[in-house]
Structures are given as C-alpha cells and as structure tokens.
Amino acid sequence: SQKIEQNSEALNIQEGKTATLTCNYTNYSPAYLQWYRQDPGRGPVFLLLIRENEKEKRKERLKVTFDTTLKQSLFHITASQPADSATYLCALDGDGGATNKLIFGTGTLLAVQP
Amino acid sequence: DGGITQSPKYLFRKEGQNVTLSCEQNLNHDAMYWYRQDPGQGLRLIYYSQIVNDFQKGDIAEGYSVSREKKESFPLTVTSAQKNPTAFYLCASRIAGVTDTQYFGPGTRLTVL
Numbered sequence: 001s002q003k004i005e006q007n008s009e010a011l012n013i014q015e016g017k018t019a020t021l022t023c024n025y026t027n028y029s030p031a032y033l034q035w036y037r038q039d040p041g042r043g044p045v046f047l048l049l050i051r052e053n054e055k056e057k058r059k060e061r062l063k064v065t066f067d068t069t070l071k072q073s074l075f076h077i078t079a080s081q082p083a084d085s086a087t088y089l090c091a092l093d094g095d096g097g098a099t100n101k102l103i104f105g106t107g108t109l110l111a112v113q114p
Numbered sequence: 115d116g117g118i119t120q121s122p123k124y125l126f127r128k129e130g131q132n133v134t135l136s137c138e139q140n141l142n143h144d145a146m147y148w149y150r151q152d153p154g155q156g157l158r159l160i161y162y163s164q165i166v167n168d169f170q171k172g173d174i175a176e177g178y179s180v181s182r183e184k185k186e187s188f189p190l191t192v193t194s195a196q197k198n199p200t201a202f203y204l205c206a207s208r209i210a211g212v213t214d215t216q217y218f219g220p221g222t223r224l225t226v227l
Contacts, residue, residue, distance in 0.1 A: 041202075041223070042220055043118075043204050043220050044157075044204070044218050046216065049214060089156065091157075100145065100164075100208065101147075101172070102159075103156075104158075106154060106155055106156045107156065
C-alpha cells in the first residue's frame with residue numbers, strides 16, 4: 001500500500017544545533033516533494049520544493065535532500081532557534097504530477113530548547 | 115493584502131445540521147483545495163477544483179459537497195451524512211501549471227455537538 005512516514009515522535013534539540021527530519025515513502029513515484037511548516041491552529045506554510053532530478057535544495061538555514069532510490073527526503077534546519085519550533089509536514093504528488101494533488105505525511109513536531 | 119481567507123475560525127453546530135465553510139482567495143489562483151486535518155493524521159483531501167465550474171472528489175469526499183461558481187470562492191458544505199465532522203478544515207489554492215506549491219488559509223475548526 002502507499003504510505004508516507006515521518007518521525008512520529010517529537011524531535012527535541014538544543015538551540016544552535018542542526019535539526020534533521022525524515023520523510024520516507026513507499027509505492028509512490030513522485031515528480032517532486034515539498035516541505036511545509038505548520039504552527040498550532042494555523043494553516044501550513046510552504047518552505048521548499050525539490051524535484052525528482054534534484055539531489056539537494058537550500059534556502060537560508062534550510063536544506064532538503066531527495067533520494068529517489070531510498071525513497072527518502074531529509075529536511076535540515078541549521079543553527080536552529082526556538083522560533084523554529086513547529087510541526088513540519090512533507091508532501092508529495094501522488095500521481096507523478098498529473099493532477100497536482102498533494103499527499104501529506106502526518107508531520108513531525110520539532111521543539112527547539114533555548 | 116493578498117491571501118486566502120477562511121471564515122469563521124471556529125464553528126459549532128448541532129449534530130444533523132448542514133454547515134457551510136467559506137474560502138475566498140484574491141491571489142488569482144486557478145486551483146483550489148479542501149483538506150481535513152485530525153490529530154495525529156496528515157491532511158486528507160476532500161475536494162479540489164482546477165477551474166471554475168469544475169471540481170473533483172478527493173480521498174474522503176463522502177458527506178461533503180462543494181461548488182466553484184467564481185474563481186475566488188470555493189465553499190465547502192459539511193452535510194449531516196458526514197459521520198464524524200468535527201475536525202480542522204483547511205482551504206488551499208495554487209496557480210495551475212505555473213507553480214506546484216499550495217497556499218493555505220488559516221483554517222476553520224468545526225465542532226459538532
């Protein structure tokens with residue numbers, strides 16, 4: 001069956017460290033994968049998109065990798081800050097980009113301790 | 115001030131009543147989406163529309179209905195046929211064919227008493 005899995009446990013790290021979040025998927029062949037940030041009681045906010053032919057993408061303190069062989073994406077936040085505390089969702093297109101529907105993971109809660 | 119608005123932010127209804135959630139966008143986006151989010155679960159797609167006067171069912175459309183009479187508006191009706199309607203509802207939009215990212219509204223938390 002098709003599945004997207006993110007770290008089910010909350011991730012607690014110290015301020016200044018690098019946070020690494022994992023997104024694994026099975027039985028999908030996505031054309032792209034996206035990462036969103038969601039704060040409690042609010043809608044998700046888009047952070048980064050990485051396409052199947054890209055290995056790595058960076059934006060300021062954020063870095064995303066995409067390994068289509070391992071069927072895995074890693075999301076890194078360097079020099080983390082308490083303001084980075086939120087739930088991070090990965091999402092991929094479930095049908096190779098045909099209809100632009102996104103399939104979302106359950107999210108990983110990141111808590112950055114000062 | 116461009117963006118997506120959803121109203122109301124909190125909504126309470128009695129069991130058996132239909133309720134309509136509003137979603138409006140002034141981003142000139144072609145495609146609009148409705149998701150449902152429950153604790154511990156990812157966003158699940160209810161309905162989506164890629165163009166005015168056309169919409170498709172998502173993964174959990176039973177008990178819901180939508181309309182897309184205007185590009186800016188995509189209201190969602192939660193009917194009495196929806197067995198477990200209490201949830202956080204999110205509306206999103208995107209520019210079809212230009213960008214693959216979705217822009218989300220602030221959400222409506224529906225509680226059925």
